[in-house]
């Protein structure tokens with residue numbers, strides 16, 4: 005019976021969308037994180053009925069199912085760690101409909117996040133969650149990982165916009181959750197349970213998202229600090245002043261140096277920290293608010309501030325922020341991106357701890373991120389081929405998580421647990437927490453076929469960033 | 473999990489590992505698998521799987537070098553890559569995909585037995601069509617077999633039609649008229665401007681350009697002269713070798729490059745000017761061919777520094793004015809090699825802006841390849857037509873009268889797309905240079 009499931013699948017799915025060539029299998033063996041895991045087949049689904057049939061077969065034959073969007077997950081979300089089948093949803097893009105009067109959009113799972121926002125903008129609306137991978141990632145992937153971006157500070161993350169779902173359960177049944185209303189208190193909130201479940205509770209086949217009216221204007225400012233603690237103070241003072249910026253992004257000195265080496269934007273390289281702030285709203289109000297923010301950050305010790313006069317200047321500053329990721333990748337080939345998150349007041353302390361970790365393990369580490377909501381991105385640059393270095397990095401990552409948890413924070417603000425952070429889960433949620441999560445998983449997925457090997461660590465599982 | 477026989481794996485890995493350097497294994501580590509290149513890749517869009525994406529291809533090259541997959545497994549994904557390099561432009565970590573691709577092609581060329589069809593086709597293309605002297609003679613007396621009498625006749629001689637139809641008839645229908653032998657002989661190999669000499673340049677004629685597009689070459693030289701350049705057309709120059717390199721024939725590519733370097737370094741010019749995006753992209757990468765020959769690498773470097781696309785030189789000399797109103801809706805299909813390899817982006821737009829009377833409608837996605845890609849459209853006809861179809865969708869929205877291109881392959885491909893649409897009487901593709909001449913380009917006094 006061992007091979008029969010593939011034949012069964014070919015009876016319900018067009019053979020051109022059941023991939024079994026070696027070159028195809030290897031092409032679905034990775035994502036943007038670590039490791040190579042070769043599936044036994046890749047199935048490209050395009051309709052709910054197809055998913056229902058395939059999942060039923062998988063459940064019957066007890067074959068693992070690995071849902072996959074564009075495989076940009078940074079935590080190993082789509083990796084087929086136990087073989088079986090990869091369920092690729094990227095070709096499934098047929099529905100993308102904005103219901104203007106309801107401020108709602110309905111989309112197929114494979115639609116790219118950026119396309120959703122573009123469709124909304126055509127109606128004068130916008131879809132706030134803005135992961136930097138939005139032009140590549142699928143909406144289903146965003147939901148499964150509960151992705152967020154700089155705008156999370158003011159507007160929240162993906163889960164705050166999902167109001168309805170169609171899901172195929174691990175037993176192959178179709179379930180609808182939520183609806184098209186903003187308010188809904190009917191029973192447990194299954195919609196929010198699915199969001200962030202990393203594909204372990206079922207396959208998302210349709211999403212209904214809430215939209216907002218697009219803000220009329222934005223203003224951008226850069227504030228430069230000689231002391232990173234002052235930058236931290238500037239963040240909390242601004243946030244308690246009654247003004248809520250749409251974005252507040254932090255870059256440390258190492259980031260600024262890397263960016264300037266990579267492509268000069270005019271960032272100061274001698275300052276300990278830089279904060280980029282964006283306000284959005286009505287143009288008249290913005291003028292006043294940006295002045296107030298300017299006074300606040302200078303008041304806590306900013307060396308100087310730069311106010312973008314034109315949209316072009318603003319775009320240039322945000323481009324410099326976007327360049328951090330590639331610029332630091334130019335330092336060394338392997339990049340380990342973490343997204344440990346701490347309460348806002350603990351940002352300066354977290355940064356000091358990170359610097360200690362950097363020195364202790366002699367690693368190249370930079371810090372940037374969505375400082376406004378405490379979601380930092382410590383990134384370690386290393387070389388995968390250097391086994392000894394990678395071992396030091398593994399230990400450093402463990403210590404970063406430890407620091408975040410000790411400061412009352414969390415392992416992951418937006419990238420998810422996947423395989424990479426599974427070994428650290430218990431440290432954060434505790435034994436009982438794991439037990440309750442497992443109970444939920446077991447009752448949804450009795451045969452453990454849906455994305456097995458994720459979130460829950462396997463006995464003895466450790467963080468491994470090395471091949472083999 | 474996959475179960476591949478152990479001994480097979482072992483043998484394969486030894487052999488593949490031997491190729492690590494040649495296949496640029498080290499460069500595959502620059503890819504962080506972020507997927508940012510996926511939306512830019514034409515074949516990912518048309519072939520609908522990761523296997524035909526840049527990230528997928530780079531991973532397969534790595535897997536090959538690690539002995540996990542065989543040359544046969546690597547073959548199709550590599551052969552179906554357009555080489556348009558849209559992925560390198562978008563890649564945030566500057567992965568040198570072009571070199572990984574070329575490395576893979578070189579290794580596959582060595583490792584794989586050729587099918588009969590492929591052998592015959594390649595023989596025609598590389599030994600008859602693009603080598604230097606013999607080929608130049610051939611077209612010198614205008615018996616260009618690709619034209620009217622047609623490659624088909626040659627193909628019959630080689631008994632090719634029975635092996636593969638090659639769809640050459642499709643391309644024949646969109647070739648421009650050939651110039652007469654007299655016109656060819658009249659061309660002077662050294663021309664000076666009427667007024668002050670603003671620059672001394674050598675013109676790279678290219679093989680396809682100088683045969684099928686002889687007129688465009690003539691117009692190019694005229695425009696340079698009108699702009700105030702002294703122009704030399706070195707006689708000993710030869711094919712740039714791009715197609716050889718892109719097909720893994722590195723030895724041949726090096727020979728052709730050496731001959732061009734020798735020829736052009738004798739002329740003592742400011743610039744070496746070309747008008748074919750694909751050739752130019754290869755010319756400015758000549759130094760990559762000589763990683764293992766330092767002396768040649770240095771000479772190649774000197775050559776490369778002088779290479780310019782004609783649009784760059786015309787913008788820099790700024791010596792033209794235009795006397796005819798064009799009064800048409802035009803659009804521009806940039807050559808991928810010009811955009812992504814030469815990084816020449818602005819100059820053609822700047823020239824187009826100067827034309828009186830044009831309405832310029834930008835394509836929605838100008839940087840999406842047209843599917844011509846060297847000889848890709850001959851070797852992978854169906855796949856190429858799928859890519860062309862996406863391009864034509866975009867063109868149809870814009871409704872231009874003229875589609876401006878800067879590369880002979882793109883020009884033919886766009887004309888083919890127009891013909892397939894039955895739009896020949898309402899739309900045509902034109903080389904930028906020819907359009908400038910149609911607009912009455914003259915030297916400015």
Ligand SMILES: Cc1cc2nc3c(=O)[nH]c(=O)nc-3n(C[C@H](O)[C@H](O)[C@H](O)COP(=O)(O)OP(=O)(O)OC[C@H]3O[C@@H](n4cnc5c(N)ncnc54)[C@H](O)[C@@H]3O)c2cc1C
Nearest residue numbers: 073074075076077081135136142145146148151152203208
């Ligand atoms: C350069 C870069 C920048 C990034 N920036 C950000 C950022 O700013 N913010 C952020 O939050 N993330 C970011 N990410 C992480 C990543 O882009 C997000 O996690 C994204 O949501 C993944 O989408 P995807 O389509 O690639 O999904 P995949 O990686 O393919 O899958 C992600 C998860 O979704 C599951 N899944 C996919 N489809 C379905 C489905 N139909 N039903 C159920 N489960 C499914 C998979 O099993 C997996 O667990 C970044 C990644 C990269 C490489």
Ligand code: SF4
Nearest residue numbers: 503504506507509563
């Ligand atoms: S954009 Fe560059 S680094 Fe990212 S997957 Fe593509 S080639 Fe790799």
Ligand code: SF4
Nearest residue numbers: 513553554556557559
């Ligand atoms: S060269 Fe073009 S076709 Fe080939 S992988 Fe890159 S983008 Fe795709």
